[in-house]
Amino acid sequence: MENGNVAAWRDNNYGQCIMPEELTNVKAIAAGYSHTVALKEDGTVVAWGRNDADQCKIPSELTNVKAIAAGYNHTVALKEDGSVVAWGNNSYGQCYIPTGVTNIKAIAAGNCYTVVLKEDGTIAAWGNNNYGQCNIPADLINVKAAAGDGFTIALKEDGTVAVWGNNKNGQCNIPAGLTNVKAIVAGDMHAAALKEDGTVIAWGLNNYGQCDIPEGLKNVKAIAAGERHSVALKEDGTVVSWGYNGDGQCNIPGGLKDVVKIDASSDTTYVILEDGSIVGIGNKNIIIPSMYSFLNTEVSISPEEIQKGEDATLIINASINGTPLIGTSEIGNASYALDVDGQTLININTKASDIYEIKIFDENGTLIKKKNLKLAIPKILGDLNNDLTVNMLDVIIVAKAFNTAPEDPEYNPICDLNGDNVINISDIVKIAMNFNISYL
Template identity: 35%
Template sequence: MEIKQRGKPLFKTARLLTSLMFLLVVILTMSVTSHALTPWYASVGAHIVLLNPDGTVWCIGSNNHGQLGIGKTDSDIHEPVMVPDLRKVMAVAAGATHSVALLRDGTVWTWGGNEAGQLGIGNRMGSKIGSPQPVQVDGLRDVIAIASGRNHVVALKKDGTVWSWGSNFSGQLGLDSGGTADQPVQTAHLDGVIAITAGAFHTAALKKDGTVWSWGFNGNGQLGNGTCENYNIPVKVAGLGSVVAIAAGNQHTVALQNDGTAWAWGSNHASQLGGDSSSLMSLTPVQVSGLSGIIDITAKVNHTFALMKDGTVVAWGDTGSRQWGNGVSMGGSPIPVRLHGVSSPVSIAAIGNPDTLVKGRNSASIANALQSAGNHNDQAVNRDNIAFADASRFFRY
């Protein structure tokens, strides 16, 4: 293993090990841009964090690390529970064992596992259980966006600076050095940022000049700078300009340009780049084939979504043997396909593999929807404009 600093190779690891690492974790990645709506649903598969329109947060799923924020630990919670004493929340994010909330006052609160310092509270614990209830990240104010990887958290402040904490094994904190950070530290050599996103072990930022910068794990070219070497400082994504939105899956990154085209780079083993399916990766951005008129994008583990200006949603990439929303089962599609039954959505979000979610104008309560999903296992449920299923099917809220 080789460790170098400042733009040179940070880690070189076997590709097989890399693949196995990514199989162990499912990460939500979200971005906030001038036109993208607030992240309101976060999951890594084992637990789900939901943001209600009234500013309250609800959780469901695994709680063995306290990641549901209810003040205690349980192996599983099968019905949504509200996180106590947490109000006026504007965004949520989730990692492997932790949860994050951004309040309207610009403060950040975290709960759950803290084995890598991902709660940002300055008291890194060896135990799996860091805090089973929300704790404020000290010294962090004026935050306007959050994102989370497997064991790291990223925050964007209104002054355009990026702050992060947690695991830095692959350089994903952008500290210009190694080591874990259990309190927020500013990402080096970066300012003027307007949006952030995080993959499993990499981070990306969109600057106000329309350029994209990335750092961290790069084993599949997800940093987009033409190499497969990890970087612990931000590096510019090659050949991109006039970008207005970004999103990241586990091992790939996507950008939306102001002309309505989407560009992707990184892993393509599941056709998540929307281009040549014969290529397993792209080290620089490639245009998503046959697609224009996009107004928003998002990505999940191995596939990508685009919201079109006509209100339709298209998707490409892998769902294993599962269904998109168009009634067609596929192992992967390099060609964007329209999701039938999804009309005039107001936002799109990606959650943990293999779940998928699109939010429409009409919605029922989160609690009722999730209860329906949990009580019917493999059976799709249609009620009050909700089509929910278990973790093996497309569903809509």
């Protein structure tokens, strides 16, 4: 949507669909095999999900980014000055930027290889070349866009398409008469093209119907291709998806509208909403569907100054644009219904934990919010090592700093219990007054 929200739904085994909290003002999204990358309006980049090859480890001082791409387990960024930065798995040299690669206007990341489109309309590619996907056709010029995943597809200025690389399932066999194309995408073993008239054509592997365009699909303004599914964004801001749906990536959330951009990779679908924030939905602990962009949750405890081990009440309030949420809350394995005011009162004993993970679900059982509440339990005076008991360990800590002042190297400010800037007998007395007091 034009607000920059993002929604995601799919397998979430590496947390690639659990959006970082407070991620807003997003203008572009890129989904790798098991990691996700977002480009913010300020030109900075955020990444999350699988990080075994440091594909989510953003290079320090990376700024002024204008485009991003995510491969199998590497990430690429295009800067405003036309230079390219890449990080993550480099087993095929996909993160080594070749000398002379400058004046770049677009990027793509495939399965262990990188593709760039230069300002002069030519393409360069490097990395894994097992299917010849990095062997650019000699006569290929006047290119508008390029994308690849085991094979590479290029859109020429005249609206025709060129494809090369892995053709095991006919993904390089361009449909006869394909012209007037304005956008192209590449899945794992299928490709799709968006024509100027708003219709879509797809070809290649079709084992899950990823190339079977839904009947009546028209007025499309953008397309995306995942590993085995396809996605279309319509002019009215709605989304259509088809193909493999084993992880719910084609289950478009009810009420999803005002979408401005889409992306897909592996078995993931992403959309950007118009306010620049990110939300997600799915069937495997994927959180927050787009219709909950304005979800407000408040969690408090009564009494506020609770002692360790005392009974207390957690108070949970949930609403959307001021309307109470119908649903449930959950702490641990226990579920509690939200009442007509969107509120739940939960009795707890603080001896169990200092931190409580709270989940909130809508009436359909979709997880839409997850947050932690840390209790503000008063500290026992004299519990210097924070083990919830005043004992000989605390006396030993004071003894090590005894008769010292701030200018002494052995001085330990936590031992100055009376605040006189000297560790002395009065501090020992303070500990003795609470000796053997415990919250355990």
